[in-house]
Amino acid sequence: MPRRRQPTARQERLGIELRKLREAAGLKAREAAALIGSDSAQMSQMESGIAGVSEERVRSLAAHYSCADMELIEALAAMAVDRTRGWWERYRGLLPTLFLDIAELEHHSTYRLDVEFLHVPGLFQTEDYARAIFSYRVPELPDNDLELRVRHRMERKAIIRDPAPVPYEAVIHEAALRIRAGDQAAMRTQLIRIAELSEADHITVRVIPFDLDGFAGATNAMMYAGGAAPRLDTVVRDAPHGAGFIDSEAQLGAFRTLFRKVEAASLEPDRSRDFIHRLAKEL
Numbered sequence: 001m002p003r004r005r006q007p008t009a010r011q012e013r014l015g016i017e018l019r020k021l022r023e024a025a026g027l028k029a030r031e032a033a034a035l036i037g038s039d040s041a042q043m044s045q046m047e048s049g050i051a052g053v054s055e056e057r058v059r060s061l062a063a064h065y066s067c068a069d070m071e072l073i074e075a076l077a078a079m080a081v082d083r084t085r086g087w088w089e090r091y092r093g094l095l096p097t098l099f100l101d102i103a104e105l106e107h108h109s110t111y112r113l114d115v116e117f118l119h120v121p122g123l124f125q126t127e128d129y130a131r132a133i134f135s136y137r138v139p140e141l142p143d144n145d146l147e148l149r150v151r152h153r154m155e156r157k158a159i160i161r162d163p164a165p166v167p168y169e170a171v172i173h174e175a176a177l178r179i180r181a182g183d184q185a186a187m188r189t190q191l192i193r194i195a196e197l198s199e200a201d202h203i204t205v206r207v208i209p210f211d212l213d214g215f216a217g218a219t220n221a222m223m224y225a226g227g228a229a230p231r232l233d234t235v236v237r238d239a240p241h242g243a244g245f246i247d248s249e250a251q252l253g254a255f256r257t258l259f260r261k262v263e264a265a266s267l268e269p270d271r272s273r274d275f276i277h278r279l280a281k282e283l
Contacts, residue, residue, distance in 0.1 A: 004049065004050055004051070004052070006097065007048070007049030007050060008049075008097075008100070008101055008104060009101035009104070009105065009245055010079065010082075010101070010104050010105065010108065011049040011052075012048065012049035013049075013079075013232070013234070013245075013247060014049065014053065014058075014076060014079045014080060015046055015047040015048050015049040015053075016047070016049075016247065017072075017076055017231070017232070018046065018047055018053070018058070018061060018076070019047040021061065021062060021065040021067050022047075022061070022065060024065065025064070025065040025066060025067075027064075027065070028040075029043045029044055029047070030043070032061065032064065032065075035060075035061075035064045036057055036060055036061065036064075052080070053080050054080060054081075055077045055080045055081050057080075058073070058076050058077045058080045059073065059077060062076070069229070069231070071228075071229040071230075072229040072231050072232070074228075074229075075227065075228035075229040075232055078228065082108075084104075084107070084108075086103065086104060086107050087103070087155055087158070088100045088103035088104060088107075088152070088155075091148065091152055094148055095145075095148055095149065095152060098243055099149070099152055101245075102156075102236060102243070103152070103155075103156055105225050105234055105236070105245075106156060106159050106225060107158075107159065108227075108228070109159065109166055109225040109226055109227070110166060110226040110227065110228060111166050111167040111168070111169075111225075111226040112159065112160075112166055112167070112168045112169070112223070112224065112225055112226070113168075113169050113170075113222070113223075113224035113226075113259055114168075114169070114170040114171070114172075114222070114223050114224070115170075115171045115172075115220060115221050115222050115258075115259060115262050116170070116171075116172050116173065116176050116221055117173040117175055117176055117218050117221050118173075118175060118176055118179060118221075119133065119176055119179075119181070120172065120176055120177070120181075120190060120194065121170045121172065121223075122153055122156060123156065123157055123159070123160055123168065123170075124170065124190075124193065124194050124197060125153060125190070126186070126189055126190050126193055127150055127154060128182050128186040128189065128190070129181050129182055129186060129187075129190045130149075130150045130153045130154070131146065131147075131150050131182075132181040132182040132186065133181055134146050134149045134150060136181075160197070160200075160202065160203060165200075165202045166202070166226075167202050167204075168202060168203050168204070169203075169204040169205075169206070169263070170203075170204070170205050170206070171206045171207075171208060171259075171262050171263055171266050172194075172205065172206070172207055172208070173207075173208045173218065174207060174208060174209050174210045174275075174279075175210070177191060177194075177207070177276065177279055178279065184283050185283075187283055188280050188283040191276050191277075191279055191280035191283070192277075192280050194276055195273055195276045195277050195280065198269065198272070198273050198276070199273075204269050205269060205272050205273065205276070206263060206266035206267055206268070206269060206272045207266060207267045207271075207272040207275045207276065208262070208265060208266045208267070209267065209275065212265060215265055217258070217261060217262050217265070220258045220262060221237070221238070222235055222236070222237055222255055222258070222259070223235065223236040223237070224255060224256075224259060230252075231249060231252075232247075233247075233252050233256075234246065234247055234252075235247075235251070235252060235255045
């Protein structure tokens with residue numbers, strides 16, 4: 001297969017998982033390559049996502065690695081043959097690659113979990129709210145770049161609007177619901193939008209109020225995307241110069257536990273909806 005100039009995060013993830021399986025089997029790259037009639041250079045390119053890998057090779061490597069997780073093998077085989085060119089490809093060369101990688105990750109997710117403390121989750125944001133967030137960027141964005149980001153964020157909502165939407169649960173701190181990214185009217189509209197979306201069967205919204213005793217988890221904001229197999233789950237966390245994708249099994253397990261702790265501390269969905277309606281009426 002031809003080499004890729006810039007593999008996507010999903011293509012890199014396939015390679016990462018194959019490397020994890022090889023290392024768990026105790027094989028060096030050259031030893032694994034010899035098992036499929038290849039060489040260490042090509043194995044390195046496959047494991048970095050620079051070179052594609054066929055479904056047959058994925059299954060062959062999994063067998064040589066004595067991998068018994070059939071759910072994972074099937075998911076990796078599907079990733080190998082996936083040629084999806086989704087709506088996000090319209091933004092390639094116009095937005096940073098990270099924007100496209102997040103949209104692709106969401107498109108293939110089986111469920112989504114968000115925890116936010118300072119901003120409304122992106123999948124809930126109105127155009128005015130998103131525009132206010134992107135307008136605050138330093139250095140300031142040219143108008144065209146800003147509008148591209150807003151449009152991209154609005155299109156990401158497809159995963160909760162499609163005829164077969166993914167289950168989505170968001171835990172939002174009261175601070176994020178009170179901080180006015182835009183003006184008063186825009187924030188009222190934003191709160192009403194969240195309350196309306198929370199009525200959907202596939203969407204659950206929970207609120208953490210300011211007056212909750214004993215809550216010390218305000219550094220645990222996260223975006224969690226469920227994969228086709230649990231080992232393919234991914235956490236996205238903001239970093240000073242972009243966002244980072246987390247895929248190690250130990251860290252994924254820790255984030256699952258953190259989410260359940262934050263979820264348990266929050267208000268029940270019905271009370272959360274009433275809480276949001278009350279905040280909207282106060283504006």
